[in-house]
Amino acid sequence: MTRANAPAPQKAHRIALLFNANKVYDREIIAGVGQYLLSTRVGWNLFLEEDFRCRLGGIERFDGDGIIADFDDPAVCEALADCPLPVVAVGSSFEDPSHYPGNVPYIATDNVKLVSLAYTHLIGAGLRHFALYSLPLANEHRWAYQRELAFARLREADGRTREQIDAEIYRGLSTSAPTWNQAIEQLTQWLHALPKPVGIIAVTDARARQLLQACLIAGIPVPEDVAIIGIDNDPLTRTLTRIPLSSVIQGTEEMGRTAAHLLHQMLHGARFPGRTILVPPVGINVLDSTKHQPLASPYVARARHFIRQYACQGIRTEQVADYVGVSRSSLEEHFRRELGCTVHQEILRQKLDAAKALLVKRDVSSADVAVRCGFKSVQYLHAVFRRELGCTPREFQARADAREPV
Incomplete structure (x- = not known):
């Protein structure tokens, strides 16, 4: 194709994102908008406050082409009530359908x-x-x-x-x-x-x-x-x-992608007044x-509560028994009856779970994991991994990477 026959570049629309992005809910909706832009040939110039707050002063003078906004904020709803630009609203679902705005499309978390x-x-x-x-x-x-x-x-x-x-x-x-x-x-x-x-x-x-x-x-x-x-x-x-x-x-990223898709269509003449789309959660x-496990012994329940908080700080069985208020031998007997393990084994399990969670993140070394999870040395961390999991920390990390979806 010659330069003379090349298609003209698409206009870069100016879009305002009215969200308080200091909240994870708002940030992930914005991330969904970004994903839509990356996955399409849409070119938008996005306006978002530098400190991620939503400031409405002067929004009526925004010299842009469209807006995606958080309608959970009543002030945003009021500020955009008479907006001449295409607007896509994002927010909560309502039991009463009359609570949805009737003049704009609305993407709701269910x-x-x-x-x-x-x-x-x-x-x-x-x-x-x-x-x-x-x-x-x-x-x-x-x-x-x-x-x-x-x-x-x-x-x-x-x-x-x-x-x-x-x-x-x-x-x-x-x-x-x-x-x-x-x-x-x-x-x-x-x-x-x-x-x-x-x-x-x-x-x-x-x-x-x-x-x-x-x-x-x-x-x-x-x-x-x-x-x-x-x-x-x-x-x-x-x-x-x-x-x-x-x-x-929550399905927040899907909400952002859907909002961006609707606005993209509206910028080319489509209109969706009163349309409401409910987005379900992704999972848990x-x-x-x-991880509730019914226990007959209040001593075991209290001990596990303490262990969950302090296992990675190097606590010992004696400290757990002191917290519970019983002798070490009595606590050990309760653990054997309830869980089929010793107090030390339960502490070690908590430390091991914490170590596995850190290794999956892939941005920490084995030495850092050992320190942060209460292992007395990297060598001891390796010994525990080999004994309990049959692999080294690095091998566990590699296996986790292999299971990561592409």
Whole structure:
């Protein structure tokens, strides 16, 4: 093809992304938009605030071609009410269809399926009591209330009365430095009042982290007495908790790709007023916080709670027994009856699991893994891997790489 016959380059549309990308939910939607651009020949110039906040001042003067926005924020809905540009909205699903905006296409995370997936997982873990940790009622928390409604419908189907459901749902206080101690104290009181063992769904990973902290402060074993599952699968939250948190993985990247696809069509004349697309969750990242194992001995439950928190700090059997408040020999007997292993073997298993999780990330050396997981030397780490897994840490890493999907 000669230069004269070459197709003219497509116009690079100017698109604003109105999200608070300090939240993992918003970041992953933006990532989905980026994936759509990479997988197509679409050329967009994207506007996103440098500090990832969503500032609406002057948005009416945005000299662009289209907008993808988070409609969970009431201020965004109001600012774009009369926007002449093509707009695709992203946000929460609603039980009442009249709550969806009627003038723009709307891509929604399916709250009913999010909560149902978490609930089914807790049932599968052998639990019979359930609760939900939500957020205070507010316009900006409408999505959390929708998750409350989804939980209430599931509990009603299981024969719970409205009064019982109200006791199972706790909203607590908003997170702030001045109210933090009060919030944890009230949350702890609610936790103590719940029947045990109980599975709790938190409406976000951030709320799940608060639950974990309250349990650790109060000495409530997780997951033996309280199994916790969040929503978002936020990697930052996982680094801030001693007990790895199970979490529902939202279909946020698919939401971003779908939003970008619709806007792409709208930029070429298509219109989808009032169209709503519900995006289901991807699945669950199952970690220690919901690996519930019914135990007859409260001593074993309390000991495992301590081991999960401190195994990688080099604790010994005597320290575990002191925490539980029984003699070493008595604790060992309880472990043999309940788990068929010694306290030391349980500590080693926790350290080994932590080491495997680090090695899968592929950005740490064996020496770093040994230090961070409480092994006294790299040689001892290698010896444990050979004895327990039949391979070296590097061989385990290679096997993990081979299983990684292409």
